[in-house]
Amino acid sequence: MSVINLLQEKATNARKDLLKVVHHAGAGHIGGPLSAIDILTTLYFNEMNVDPSNPKDAERDRFILSKGHSAIGLYAVLAERGYLPNEELFTFDSLNSRLQGHPDMKALPGIEMSTGSLGQGISAAVGMALGAKLQNQGFRTYCMIGDGESQEGQVWEAAFIAPKYNLDNLVVIVDYNKLQQYGWPGTDTERSAPNDLFEEKWLAFGWHVIRIDGHSYADILQAFEEAKSTKEKPTVIIADTVKGKGISFMEGNYLWHSKVPSDEELANALAELNAVGGL
């Protein structure tokens, strides 16, 4: 099986899982995890040096989901990758579960940093990349942030400092799905953000900037390669994505930020995904 076919299959499985789990739990986010899932899948099945049987290996690559409300998307990919049994996904959000509503590094091996309060994960990623440099360790650190999250000032505090320490072992991915929980009524019919000029901002802060289609595995794979060959500065990958990607009636609709699908909506969504493939 080609890499891209494998990624597509794994991502489709993860999409199905996360929809079923949110339906089962009666809570959780959907739109953001669906926009992030193709990148998360590529990270865990192709890009990162990780071993689910040895999740605390000092040499492992690190990933931080700074947009922690997309936790169920990360859990679904971690389950596909073998960090936890698939059935355990259905404990999401329940008492004593390792799968907290937002990622908890003390609860589940494989979660590298607790997040949930927006803007913080990227700074912790800077700390991990800096820690690797200070100790001559070869691991790389990856961090996904949201475009809505980028309204937090701390994101730009982190963006300011990372190039000062030449963190070429750090890759930040912006899941640029252009919608948030409620957003900017009146801006346009889709409630998308005012022009964020993301590329210009990150360039001005001294980062290597790559712009991709966040649902194209070829684009994602190539961007990670380019990041690895970039020296002396951190890389940001601005990934144009679609909120609710993969489910026609969810795509581009801000209301699916954290809406729970009905039985019928779940059946329709799973039917669409089954038509694409996967298990």
Place this chain on the structure above:
Amino acid sequence: MKISELKKVSMRDTFSTALLEISQSDEKVYVLDGDLATSTKIDTVATKLPEKFLQMGIAEQNMLSVAAGLATTGLQPWVATFAAFMSKRALDQIQVQIAQPNLDVKMIGAYSGLLTGLTGKSHQALEDIAIFRTLANMTVLAPADAVETAAMIKWANEYNGPVYIRLARDNYPVIFDEQHQFEVGKGVQLREGTDLTIIATGTQTSRALEAAEILAEQNISAAVLHLPSIKPIDQEAIIQAAVRTGAIVTAEEHSIYGGLGSAVAEILAANEPTPIEFVGVKDRNSESADNDELLNKHELLPIHVAEAAKRVLARKR
């Protein structure tokens, strides 16, 4: 010797020396600055051991989250800034990424309390004990003098977990001798007495000792219990003080809400109900002024502690 005759030494200087020592001897120690190195005195590390000094710029939220990330790679970050900015600007970062995950990050609030050098209320930290005491996993410490400061830094270096240490800007009488060992969770009985106990922490401890001297001249016998460890707190010593003397005054350079006084009251209410008077900053904002003017206005001077002692004696059963 009277307290007022003791030599006064800077907590900042002994902090700086102790931090340089552990930075030299312990490869996991790194020092993070939010551009206040000449105030906090961590510039000593920048000058003598620049490879251990990480300038993070004026961005406290990022600085504390970076410290969390560094800690996950096996390092022990020491973050020093003004207590006001540490406790309030970066509280969310400290809670979610340091206290909840129980990471080995040391936080130094260098200018705590009221006396921050003519800087006024934006720079005064009268809430930091209350704030940090509510965070699970967090250890909260406040030394009384320069010797105890150094002992505390060495202890925190050995301990694995988040620690907040509340320092003072100015010089304080040296109460302890060089052999003094800091023990977390333990109080230090500095003076025996039979009529009441003054329980004090941090900069207010030497003022409490002066208050006891004032009271002695009036034939009132005041014990002084110093609590350098506000969390964990020495519950047994607090209960014993109440049992033995039957009246308590708490003294702290902090709001009367949520700090040492509240912590003592919580323990006594549950174990040994005892009359208490609280010396601390009342429910009001402060301003920029000379140290003595501020201490007088907010009633934190030894004479005010002594007056509180007389009030509590009047209520003693």
